[in-house]
Structure formats: C-alpha cells, structure tokens
Amino acid sequence: MRELALSAPSGSSRIMLGESIDNLKSYCQGAGRIVAITDRNVARLYGSRLKGMDVIEMEAGEANKTTRTVEMIYQKLLDLEADRTSVIVGVGGGIVCDITGFVASTYMRGLPFGFAPTTLLAQVDASVGGKNGVNFKGYKNIIGVIRQPSFCLCDFDTLKTLPDGEMRCGFAEAVKHAAIGDAQLFSYLEGNWKKAFSLQRTAIEKVVHDSLLVKMRIVSADESEKGERMMLNFGHTIGHAIEKTTGMPHGEAISIGMIAAAELSVSKCNLPKKDAERLGALLKGIGLPTRLDAGGDRDRVLDAIRKDKKRHGEGVRMALLEGIGRARIARVELGEMEAVVNDMC
Amino acid sequence: MRELALSAPSGSSRIMLGESIDNLKSYCQGAGRIVAITDRNVARLYGSRLKGMDVIEMEAGEANKTTRTVEMIYQKLLDLEADRTSVIVGVGGGIVCDITGFVASTYMRGLPFGFAPTTLLAQVDASVGGKNGVNFKGYKNIIGVIRQPSFCLCDFDTLKTLPDGEMRCGFAEAVKHAAIGDAQLFSYLEGNWKKAFSLQRTAIEKVVHDSLLVKMRIVSADESEKGERMMLNFGHTIGHAIEKTTGMPHGEAISIGMIAAAELSVSKCNLPKKDAERLGALLKGIGLPTRLDAGGDRDRVLDAIRKDKKRHGEGVRMALLEGIGRARIARVELGEMEAVVNDMC
Numbered sequence: 001m002r003e004l005a006l007s008a009p010s011g012s013s014r015i016m017l018g019e020s021i022d023n024l025k026s027y028c029q030g031a032g033r034i035v036a037i038t039d040r041n042v043a044r045l046y047g048s049r050l051k052g053m054d055v056i057e058m059e060a061g062e063a064n065k066t067t068r069t070v071e072m073i074y075q076k077l078l079d080l081e082a083d084r085t086s087v088i089v090g091v092g093g094g095i096v097c098d099i100t101g102f103v104a105s106t107y108m109r110g111l112p113f114g115f116a117p118t119t120l121l122a123q124v125d126a127s128v129g130g131k132n133g134v135n136f137k138g139y140k141n142i143i144g145v146i147r148q149p150s151f152c153l154c155d156f157d158t159l160k161t162l163p164d165g166e167m168r169c170g171f172a173e174a175v176k177h178a179a180i181g182d183a184q185l186f187s188y189l190e191g192n193w194k195k196a197f198s199l200q201r202t203a204i205e206k207v208v209h210d211s212l213l214v215k216m217r218i219v220s221a222d223e224s225e226k227g228e229r230m231m232l233n234f235g236h237t238i239g240h241a242i243e244k245t246t247g248m249p250h251g252e253a254i255s256i257g258m259i260a261a262a263e264l265s266v267s268k269c270n271l272p273k274k275d276a277e278r279l280g281a282l283l284k285g286i287g288l289p290t291r292l293d294a295g296g297d298r299d300r301v302l303d304a305i306r307k308d309k310k311r312h313g314e315g316v317r318m319a320l321l322e323g324i325g326r327a328r329i330a331r332v333e334l335g336e337m338e339a340v341v342n343d344m345c
Numbered sequence: 346m347r348e349l350a351l352s353a354p355s356g357s358s359r360i361m362l363g364e365s366i367d368n369l370k371s372y373c374q375g376a377g378r379i380v381a382i383t384d385r386n387v388a389r390l391y392g393s394r395l396k397g398m399d400v401i402e403m404e405a406g407e408a409n410k411t412t413r414t415v416e417m418i419y420q421k422l423l424d425l426e427a428d429r430t431s432v433i434v435g436v437g438g439g440i441v442c443d444i445t446g447f448v449a450s451t452y453m454r455g456l457p458f459g460f461a462p463t464t465l466l467a468q469v470d471a472s473v474g475g476k477n478g479v480n481f482k483g484y485k486n487i488i489g490v491i492r493q494p495s496f497c498l499c500d501f502d503t504l505k506t507l508p509d510g511e512m513r514c515g516f517a518e519a520v521k522h523a524a525i526g527d528a529q530l531f532s533y534l535e536g537n538w539k540k541a542f543s544l545q546r547t548a549i550e551k552v553v554h555d556s557l558l559v560k561m562r563i564v565s566a567d568e569s570e571k572g573e574r575m576m577l578n579f580g581h582t583i584g585h586a587i588e589k590t591t592g593m594p595h596g597e598a599i600s601i602g603m604i605a606a607a608e609l610s611v612s613k614c615n616l617p618k619k620d621a622e623r624l625g626a627l628l629k630g631i632g633l634p635t636r637l638d639a640g641g642d643r644d645r646v647l648d649a650i651r652k653d654k655k656r657h658g659e660g661v662r663m664a665l666l667e668g669i670g671r672a673r674i675a676r677v678e679l680g681e682m683e684a685v686v687n688d689m690c
Contacts (some may be wrong), residue, residue, distance in 0.1 A: 071412060074481055074488060106451070109489045110569075120358060133454060136419055144417060144454045145490060224455075 002209055006216045008223040010130055010167045011148035015216075017209055018201070021116050021155045024089060025052050028114065032085030036071060036098045039064075042092040042118055045161055050091065058099065064096045065134050067143060073103045073271030086114050087150075093119040094126030094250075098141070098308050101132025105147040114151040118158040120170025121251060122213040124177065127152045129219045129232075140240070141326060156204050164287075168198055169251020171286045172235075174211045176258060179279060181214035190282055197286070234319035235261050238341065241304035242292065255288035260340045265320040268330055275324045289301045292344040305337050347554055351561045353568040355475055356493035360561075363546070366461050366500045369434060370397050373459065377430030382445045384409075387437040387463055390506055391657065395436065397662055403444065410440045410479050412488065418448045432457050432495075433491050438464040439471030439595075443486070450492040459496040462652060465502040465515025466596060469522065469556040471495045474564045474577075481521025485585070491568060509632075512542060514596020516631045518582075519556045521603060524624060525579045526559035528670030535627055542631070576672045579664035580606050586649035587637065599670050600633035605685045610665040613675055620669045635690040650682050 004015040013026070028034045031175055034053040038046075039060040047055060056076045058069050086112055090100025097115045121310035133144015159167065171193060178186035188206065189196075195203035215232065222228040239257025243250055248280040262279050265271035267324075284290050292298060305316075315333045350358040359372070373379045379398040383391075384405040392400060401421045404413050409528050427433075430624025433456055441628075442460045449458035462472040478489015504512065516538065521529035533551065540548035560577060567573040584602025588595055610616035629635050637643060651662075660678045667673055 067412070067416060071481075077486070078482060078484065106478075106490055108486050108487060109476065109491050131454065133451075136416075137423060141454060142423070143451050145451055146454050220476065 002205065004209070004212060004216065006128065006148065006220060008130060008148055008220055010146050010223060013130075013148045014075045014126065014151045015128060015212060016153045018150065018205055019153045019158055021046060021091070021118075021153065021158065022049055022051075024050070024091075024114075024116055024153060027151045027153060028087040029087065031087035031112075033080065033082060034087050034089060035077065035080060035082055036089045036091050037096060037103065037133055038091040039096050040094075040097065046091065046118065046158065052074075053089070055078075057200065060095075060097070062135070067134055067136060069099060070103055070106075070134055073099070074107060077107055078101070082107070082111070084108055084111065084296070088113065088174065089114050089116060090127075091115065091116045091118065092122070094122045097122050097127045098132045098135055098144070099133075101147065102132075102144050103151060105132065105145045110147065112150045114149050114153065116153045116155065117157075119162055120159055120208075122168055123154045123159075123208050124170055125173040125215065127154075128212055128215055130223060133166055140244070154208060156199060156201070156316055159204070160198055165249065166251075168287050169249050171197070172251035172255045172258075172283070172288055174207050175279070175282055175286070176232075176234050176254065177211040177214040179258065179321060179324060180231050180319065180327035181325060182210055183323070185210040185214070186278075186282070186324050190278070193282070193286055226323070227329070230317060230329050231319045234258060234321070234327055237261070237316055237318045237332075238301075238305065238337065241301050245304050246299040248289075252289050255283045255291060256290060256344065258283065259290045259317060260337075260344060261320055263340045263343070264318070264332055264336060266323070268332070268336070268343060269322045269328065271321045275321065278324060279321075290339070298341060298344075302338055302341055305341065306334065347550065349557060349561065351473065351493065352645055353475060353565055354492055355491050356495070358473065358475075358493045359496045360400055360473060360557060361496065361498045362557075363501055363550055364498045366391060366436070366463075366498065366503065367394055367396075369395070369436075369461055369498060372496045372498060373432040373434065376457075378425065378427060379432050379434060380422065380425060380427055381434045381436050382441060382448065383436040384438075384441050387441065391436065391463065391503065393563070398434065401425075401682060404440070405440070405630075407440060407480070409488070410444055410646050412479055412481060414444060415448055415479055418444070419452060422448070422452055425458070427452070429453055429456065432459065434459050434461060435472075436461045436463065437467070438462065439467045439621070440447065441476045442472045444479055446475075446492065446494060447479055447489050450477065450490045454677065455492065457495045459494050459498065461498045461500065461503075462499070464507055465504055465512055467502075468499045468520055468553050469515055470518040470560065471500075473560055474555055475568060485589070494526055499553060500542060501546070501553075504544055504549070510594065511596075513632050514594050517596035517600045517603075517628070519552050520624070520627055520631070521577075521599065522556040522559040524603065524664075524666060524669060525576050525672035526562065526670060527555055528668070529662035530555040530559070531623075531627070531669050535623070538627070538631055540656060575662065575674050576664045579603060579666070579672055581678075582606070582661055582663045583682065584649065585647075586646050590645040590649050593634075595635050600635060601637060602626045603628065604635045605682075605689060606663060608685045608688070609663070609677055609681060610667070613677070613681070614665045614667045614673065616666045616668060620666065622640070623669060624666075629667050637686070643686060643689075647683055650686065651679065
C-alpha cells in the first residue's frame with residue numbers, strides 16, 4: 001500500500017492506494033456512526049463488505065445525480081439520526097463520490113466524509129480534489145461546493161469487475177494527467193498501459209499514484225480554480241460539448257476533446273506535431289475514440305461550444321499543451337474551435 | 346459609519362455599520378452582474394433602491410426557508426446567466442440572509458456574496474458569522490454550510506419600518522451577546538436600550554457594533570463550533586424547544602430560554618442571583634417575555650428538549666453564565682432542565 005497526502009484551503013486528505021475496502025472502517029475512527037452511500041450496482045457487489053455501517057443506496061447513473069437524490073439521502077440521514085459525530089463514506093464511481101461529497105458538506109453544515117472509489121475514473125480523478133456536486137436542469141455539476149474528503153481509499157481489486165469500456169474511460173483521465181504534467185508517466189503509459197489495464201499490481205499502482213500526484217500538485221496550488229487548476233480541464237471544453245450533445249461516455253468524449261485541444265496546441269502553442277501524434281496514438285491504442293463519428297451531430301456540438309462561449313464572453317480560456325507534460329492556459333476564439341471540430345468529422 | 350473586519354477559516358468579511366443601502370453596489374466592484382435576493386415585503390419597501398441589480402424575490406416567512414425556495418433561486422440564477430463573475434447580495438431579514446448565503450455558497454461551487462440585513466435581528470446576529478442554510482422536513486437549519494459573506498452592510502434607516510415586536514426580538518440577541526461577553530454593553534443596555542430602540546443614532550450604532558464584536562471574537566476563534574462558539578447558543582437550547590412547540594418568534598423564545606439558562610447558571614455555575622435578576626429585569630423592561638405562558642404546552646416543550654437530548658446523548662452541553670459578561674459550556678442533565686421548565690409555567 002502507498003499513501004499520499006493532499007493539503008488545500010478547504011481541508012486535508014489522506015489517499016491510500018492499494019488498500020482493501022474491508023479496512024474502510026479503520027479510517028473512520030472515533031465516528032459515532034458510519035453511513036455508507038452507494039448505488040444499487042455497487043451495493044450488489046460490495047454491500048456485504050460494508051460491515052459496521054449503515055448503507056444508503058441510490059439509483060445508479062448520471063440521470064440520478066440530482067438535487068432530488070440529494071434530498072432522498074438527507075431524509076435517510078435524518079431517519080438514521082446521523083449527527084455531527086457521524087462520518088459519511090461514498091462507495092462507488094464518480095457519481096456516488098460527487099453526490100456523497102455534496103451531501104456530507106451540506107448536512108448539518110458539514111460532516112467529515114471519505115471515499116472508496118470503485119472505478120478507475122473515480123480513482124485517478126473524481127474522488128480527489130474536493131470538487132463535488134450535482135446536476136440541475138441539465139447543467140452538469142452546477143450545484144456543489146469545494147471541500148476535501150478526509151480520506152480516499154483506492155482498492156484496485158474493485159476494478160476487476162469493471163467493464164473494459166469503463167476502464168478505458170479511466171485511462172483517458174490518466175492520459176490527461178500525464179499529458180499536462182508528467183512526461184515520464186506518459187512514456188510509461190505508452191509502454192505499459194496494457195499491464196495496468198490488466199491490473200498487474202505495480203503497473204496500476206504507478207498509473208493511479210502518478211496521475212494523482214499531477215492532480216494533487218495542481219489542486220494544492222489553486223483549489224478554487226482561479227488559474228492553474230484550469231489545466232485539469234485539458235480536453236474538457238470540447239469534450240463536455242461532445243458528451244452533452246452525443247451522450248458519449250465522459251472518458252470517450254474527453255479523448256476526442258484532447259485530440260482537438262492538441263490540434264489547437266500545435267497551431268497556438270507550438271506543440272510539436274509529433275507530440276500531438278503520440279497523444280493520438282496512445283488514446284487510439286487504449287481503444288478510445290479520437291475522432292467525432294460522422295453520425296455525431298457536429299452542428300449540435302458546435303452549438304454547445306457557442307453556448308459555452310456565450311457564458312464566458314468573447315472567447316474561451318482553454319488548457320493547451322506546449323509539449324508532452326507541459327500545459328498552459330490560452331485564449332481560443334470561436335472560429336478556431338469551429339475549424340478544429342469541423343476537421344474531426 | 347464604522348467598519349469592522351472579521352477573519353475566519355472560510356473567509357473574511359467587511360462589516361459596515363450605518364452605511365446606506367443606496368451604496369450597496371459600491372461593495373460589489375468588479376462584478377459582472379449583481380443579483381439581489383430579497384423577499385416580497387422587503388422588495389416593496391426597498392426594491393426601487395436596488396439599482397443596477399437583478400432582483401430575485403422569494404416569499405417571506407420561515408415556511409419558505411426550504412430547499413424548494415433554494416431550487417427556485419438556482420433556476421432564476423440560471424435564467425439570468427449568473428456565472429463566476431457574478432456577486433449575490435441578500436437584502437432582508439435573517440431568513441433572506443440565510444438562504445442567500447446557502448445559494449451563493451453552492452451555485453457553481455460558490456460565488457462571492459454579501460448581505461444588507463434590514464432587521465435588527467439580522468444586523469446584530471444572523472448576517473454575521475458565516476452560518477447559513479435552510480430547514481428540511483421540520484428540522485431548522487439542518488442543511489447548510491459555513492462560509493463568510495464578503496461584506497455586510499447595516500443601514501440603520503431600514504429599521505425605521507420594523508414593527509416593535511421585531512425590534513424587541515433583535516434586542517434579545519443583543520442582550521445575549523452582552524450577557525455572554527460584554528458586561529459594559531450589558532450595563533449600557535440597562536441604561537440606554539430605549540434610546541437604541543428609538544434609533545437614536547449613537548445608541549443603535551453602539552448596540553450593534555458592540556454586539557457584533559462579541560460574536561466576531563467568538564466566531565474567529567471557533568468558526569466550526571467545536572467549542573467556544575457554542576456560547577452563542579446561550580438561551581437557545583430551551584429557546585429552540587419553545588420556538589418549535591409554541592410557534593413563538595425566535596427572539597421571544599430565546600428570551601425565555603435565557604431566563605431558564607440563567608436559573609441553571611445560578612445552581613450550576615455560581616451565577617450570583619442578582620445577575621440572573623438583572624437579566625430578567627432587562628428583558629422584561631424591553632418588553633420580551635420571561636416566563637412560559639400557562640397556555641404554552643409545557644409537556645410539548647419538555648418533549649422537544651428530550652428529543653434534542655436523545656440526539657446528543659445522555660445530557661446536553663449548554664452555554665451558562667458565571668457572571669454578566671462571562672459564559673462557559675456546561676453539561677446539563679434532563680432532570681435539571683425539566684425542573685427549570687416546570688418552574689416557568
């Protein structure tokens with residue numbers, strides 16, 4: 001097991017890599033009551049291992065990441081008489097972790113909470129960094145707060161039951177972290193992603209550990225996303241537009257978004273063309289999409305980009321690459337984004 | 346005008362005493378958009394003075410301090426395209442300020458916000474300290490966060506339209522602050538509360554200023570209420586039970602709650618009997634109730650105290666007085682509370 005520590009204005013987190021969820025309770029010492037929040041799928045797989053905890057189950061899926069589910073959980077916490085001596089633990093993927101963090105941060109003005117992420121996407125990204133929240137009226141994550149979990153326990157064995165498609169989506173975020181902040185991890189992924197994908201222990205541990213180091217370094221410096229944290233949005237500006245309009249899974253959409261951002265990086269930040277090609281080759285090798293399908297509604301994607309732009313003024317500030325492992329924030333105009341998205345069809 | 350500064354882990358506040366709400370906009374400099382949240386009553390009185398702001402109106406009253414109203418406001422913020430460049434301002438009493446602070450702290454993971462409290466209760470208490478939130482399923486303030494407003498602007502002229510009953514409720518909290526932390530303010534109130542009540546400028550400014558100093562000193566030392574901040578609950582343990590069961594206004598209920606707590610203080614903390622009598626005389630002089638009315642349902646009050654106790658274990662930790670201007674936290678058993686409440690009927 002390896003341990004990492006994150007310190008940020010809203011709190012500090014211990015992150016345990018390779019720890020078993022059977023030991024979850026030992027990280028909640030002193031709690032009067034431990035309440036696990038999970039979804040039906042995860043409860044079926046791991047519910048019996050959440051010993052000594054009350055369990056609140058939500059329905060799985062993005063459609064349930066709503067204020068309605070938040071209120072359902074508040075009600076169950078009241079029924080359980082959860083109070084300031086209670087600790088809340090989110091056990092599941094990114095949706096469960098996001099909603100747990102928000103509930104725990106707002107119930108009784110904030111209880112301590114932790115996560116046991118059970119997907120690769122949640123382990124390398126969603127469960128670390130303190131952002132949490134829910135969707136509202138079609139706006140993703142528009143309601144939320146920033147507050148660090150007390151702990152995050154990554155049990156790699158829970159990834160064994162994860163479908164390949166979801167593993168790939170987790171790798172998309174790992175590639176992103178490598179691309180913006182760790183050239184050595186990028187090279188490692190090029191040579192060893194298959195070992196990590198098949199959960200060879202040292203390989204998956206290195207990928208998650210080094211990914212989180214990139215994210216933690218950025219979050220510690222700029223928790224509230226006034227500047228540097230925007231680099232974590234590499235691939236997400238166009239990726240979110242694709243996700244929203246096509247319904248493609250998050251990891252797949254940001255894979256395409258990263259390719260588009262790399263194209264812009266070549267013309268705007270002197271990213272060597274061969275570095276853009278390395279990024280494309282790695283994502284493609286992993287089995288992630290790198291082009292918008294001809295069936296994808298390009299005009300709707302462009303329309304979504306324009307809406308995003310409208311909210312942020314004349315142009316959009318995007319994370320772009322100067323090289324593998326080096327990112328910066330640059331202003332991108334609508335015309336430039338349109339050209340790149342046109343090229344992707 | 347006098348200015349105070351509060352610094353706490355969740356943020357810093359500027360507090361302007363005796364400033365005009367006509368100058369509200371000048372405290373939101375740099376904002377792309379200013380959105381005022383207020384209620385129908387306050388909008389009728391002061392809406393025309395909220396120039397250069399978008400105004401969101403909620404229904405007045407405790408019954409509307411709900412997650413439903415929160416969602417109504419989220420929707421209107423989306424309609425207005427409020428974003429991270431926006432500043433939210435709550436203009437109204439404690440309910441408006443509480444709900445505004447919660448909305449602003451959770452919309453887009455937190456926008457900057459300020460208050461222009463228009464009731465004495467909100468000026469001496471509710472708008473300062475960073476606690477915010479809403480009721481849920483009958484539990485008061487059970488959903489919320491702690492986050493300091495950027496500024497708080499107290500315009501004493503807005504108190505001119507306040508009914509006497511509401512002024513009295515504000516004085517209850519001012520007396521509380523004096524009782525727990527400022528013997529000099531307590532003496533001043535004994536001699537001069539009428540001047541402050543009639544809004545004689547130096548008197549009302551001193552009462553609000555000195556009250557806030559007590560609160561700010563405590564909040565700065567213990568924002569998250571791990572210890573010292575509990576002293577601000579003086580009169581509130583029994584007061585909340587009375588408020589909940591009788592429907593009495595908050596300030597009136599805590600007036601009775603303070604008398605009960607003073608009785609307990611005499612027996613448990615050696616509070617001189619004459620100090621308890623001074624507290625009773627001051628509250629009575631101001632026109633606040635000091636006894637439970639025979640019509641009040643004593644058994645229901647006792648039942649509510651027991652429920653509160655059940656949630657917190659064997660006994661209850663309460664703020665008690667050692668003398669006028671000096672409080673401490675002490676453990677009080679159910680039997681002791683019952684005896685005192687019995688005496689009050």
